[in-house]
Amino acid sequence: MKGKGSLSFILAGSLLLSGTGKAPETCGLAAASTPAAAAVENKDGGVFTVYRGKSAALSIRRRGRKVKTGKRFRYRVRNKKIAAVSGRGRVKGKKAGTTTVILQEKSDAGRINVKIRVVDYVKGLRVKPSDNMALGTGEKKKIRAAVRPRTAKNRKIKYISSDKGIAKVSASGTVRAVKSGSATITVRTRGTTKKGKRVSKKIRVYVGDGIPTQPDISGISEPDDSTLLAARFVVRDGAGISTLYFVNRRYRGQVHLKIDGMEMGGSGSVEHILHRLATEITGKGVSVSVNPGDKRENKYFDRKYKRWRDAITVSRKSLSDDWLITDRKNGRQYRLRAWERDEKYRTPYGLIVAKGDTTSQIVVY
Secondary structure, three states, X not given: OOOHHHHHHHHHHHHOOOOOOOOOOOOOEEOOXXXXXXXXXXXXXXXXXXXXXXXXXOEXXXXXXXXXXXXXXXXXXXXXXXXXXXOOOEEEEOOOEEEEEEEEEOOOOOEEEEEEEEEEOOOEEXXXXXXXXXXXXXXXXXXXXXXXXXXXXXOOEEEEEOOOOOEEEOOOOEEEEOOOEEEEEEEEEOOOOOOOOOOEEEEEEEEHHHOOOOOOHHHOOOOOOOOOEEEEEEEEEOOEEEEEEEEOOOOOOOEEEEEOOEEEEEOOOHHHHHHHHHHOOOOOOOOEEEOOOOOHHHEEEEOOOOEEEEOEEEEOOOOOOOEEEEEOOOOEEEEEEEEOOOOOOOOOOEEEEEEOOOOOOEEEO
16 A cells, blocks of 8 residues: 555545552651751651642641741752752652752751652553453453553552443452453543543453354345445454444445544445455555544644654555554554455445454444
């Protein structure tokens, strides 16, 4: 396949069918000359926490009472790359890490060392598996989740099952299949983003007979010119799950789709698009950007190169490989393959098979 435009056409046609967790620490004291100076503890159990880019008034406790620092103290920070402190005792986080602020009361020669921890807000959540899992009754499987970045203040994660009678999930993310059916596991951060929101992702769990191995094609109607998508099924495919899209080759209308909420488009007959999808490649290891327009929702900001880039790339090394669609904005990947004619189930439609349960990611209309 050559050029960005032709690939955009093919992708559009292809998918269209479709506090901290540690024990409290105590403040270190150096050369405290009076009992009052020695009886100091920080409100966070010895560690004063501040977000990167934010500032907060430093406070200490003496004899169980909160003491404002303010102008009565002199301040010095050991590592100015991590934090800064004003003459009024306000600490500003500059870089994630730890350092020490040394306080010295102007009326006293004693010094107080306060540990400063600069942290980040939650920015994202990585989850594996990313979309679904299939289990036999009684089987267990662990969800692996990690909060980004590692310097986030609260990296704890909460797991919630929509139906504990079908699938239970432990506090550490281990899913146990109870009986046949399907349930949704919500993986949610306990920490928040800069906007005060928690990040969450959902995993669909299929247990036992909750997902069939074959689609029920008995209810598929005969082709007509007005129907684009004849049927869609989620089936157990070997050890995994696949979504089947039965596509009407006679349809000639305008085709639209969304991938993870990003608007895509296509043109031309479904039959022609299926033919190209089944027979073309992008070359050995080549990933080609697909730009369905300059809408901001179809872009993502590449922090490494500090510029906006197309959110979707697609590639296939050879005809024996599946298409690999990468959604860089949402951190997801989809694999799919298409046939001009459905020879597997003997229906009068074209067939597209996407790896995983893509029913909530790929919307066709």
